[in-house]
Amino acid sequence: MYHYRPGKQMNYMMLEVPARSENESFVRVVIAAFAARLDPTLEEVNEVKTAVSEAVTNSILHAYDDDRGLIKIRAFVEDKKLWIEISDSGKGIDDIARAREPLYTDKPELERSGMGFTIMENFMDEVVISSSPGKGTVVKMLKVFNKVAESSH
Amino acid sequence: MYHYRPGKQMNYMMLEVPARSENESFVRVVIAAFAARLDPTLEEVNEVKTAVSEAVTNSILHAYDDDRGLIKIRAFVEDKKLWIEISDSGKGIDDIARAREPLYTDKPELERSGMGFTIMENFMDEVVISSSPGKGTVVKMLKVFNKVAESSH
Amino acid sequence: MQVQIIRRKKNLIVRLKGELDHHTSLTFRQAVEKELEKEIIQNLIINMENLTFMDSSGIGAILGRYKQFRDRGGKVVICGLSRHNKKILEMGGLLKIIPVCTDERQALENLS
């Protein structure tokens, strides 16, 4: 389970951007720079960037009908852990179980693959989705770094 | 004068971090990535990074007594203009005119040079400081990009 | 993302450079569709050697081209796959339907 316990010594960031597709790459740079202090491998950085890109793209594409809505990205680091929360106040998800299914998308005409949540789950250690239809969606993810290095001691 | 008029089509970001010195370099990466969409010269990027570094360092060093306080960095782009606002809710500045003076610092023992505001003024097109003692400080800055390129047409 | 287009007989080579995400996937789609309008093209080679990032938008964009070329009786081949890009395409099930080559030369041989 996702245990979210920011401590006193925890470093933190919160970023807010409008739901515009040109911000997808910007958010990836920001989360990679924030994760840098965990001294991640290139592979770990790519996995975090991809998971964040999926969640942010979802808020841009599915949550809002125009590009005026806002997306919030919160991140916390402690020891070898990085917690990330991506939230929007858009239209929300009616059926979260169905949304999580691989290949499910409600925008096939836009060439969406329906693999966003599956990739988040594959690349992160935990993914928790909460949503209230009409109010918005929050995706909380946890990544534990340097797992290989640790277990080899 | 500083005319701050964010339009509908304006792209925007807001970043919040705790007042810890390890975040100085993180904020510089973020502002450089945000400014990238204005296609700046290397010199312009360095100038913006330095001005932001000065304002953020001031909030870390002068505004708060510990590292629990928060710093907000807001930025907006429109055409060739980048507006940046750095704010804290720390102890504030009693005498803004004196604070702006080159070489004035109240922390000489920490090897501060008192050149922070002077550098912001030199590198940005406009710098407006507002502060309420006990409540906090806001530094608003404007940078106009590609001035050379424009005037050579 | 930058898209470079090269014609080799009936084959279209598309070299992708930079980051393929939701924002840039339309550039890729439109670049290919523009070529399909004006030229008699049968097959598509997607060179990802200089593609530094891809998310699930890449799966959708490549699957879209795969269907388009399949419906015209042609083929799609991918080359220059990094570890990360390979993982993404694998999750999307694309490696089961699209052949992967090391480089453009091998891809052209595969198609001839």
Place this chain on the structure above:
Amino acid sequence: MQVQIIRRKKNLIVRLKGELDHHTSLTFRQAVEKELEKEIIQNLIINMENLTFMDSSGIGAILGRYKQFRDRGGKVVICGLSRHNKKILEMGGLLKIIPVCTDERQALENLS
């Protein structure tokens, strides 16, 4: 920021790599002070060739070393200044009191 320390007779060469800001300036100060404790050093050469960023914290840190060496009867010389770093030091008035050389060799000559 990384600090590399080299001894050349009575001269201390400090090579700065990365970014000199408020967070990293203490590293620079402490590295120099540690050397001053253990060695008989007269002059300081600060090599900024690989210093990719500096803000006003750099002015304070360099002025601090300047005063420290001046009080011991020694000198400070700077080399490898980029355009940006030069501008910063100029605003702080340091170029009027500290000599600037192109490289370490020239700086060592200047001190001998």
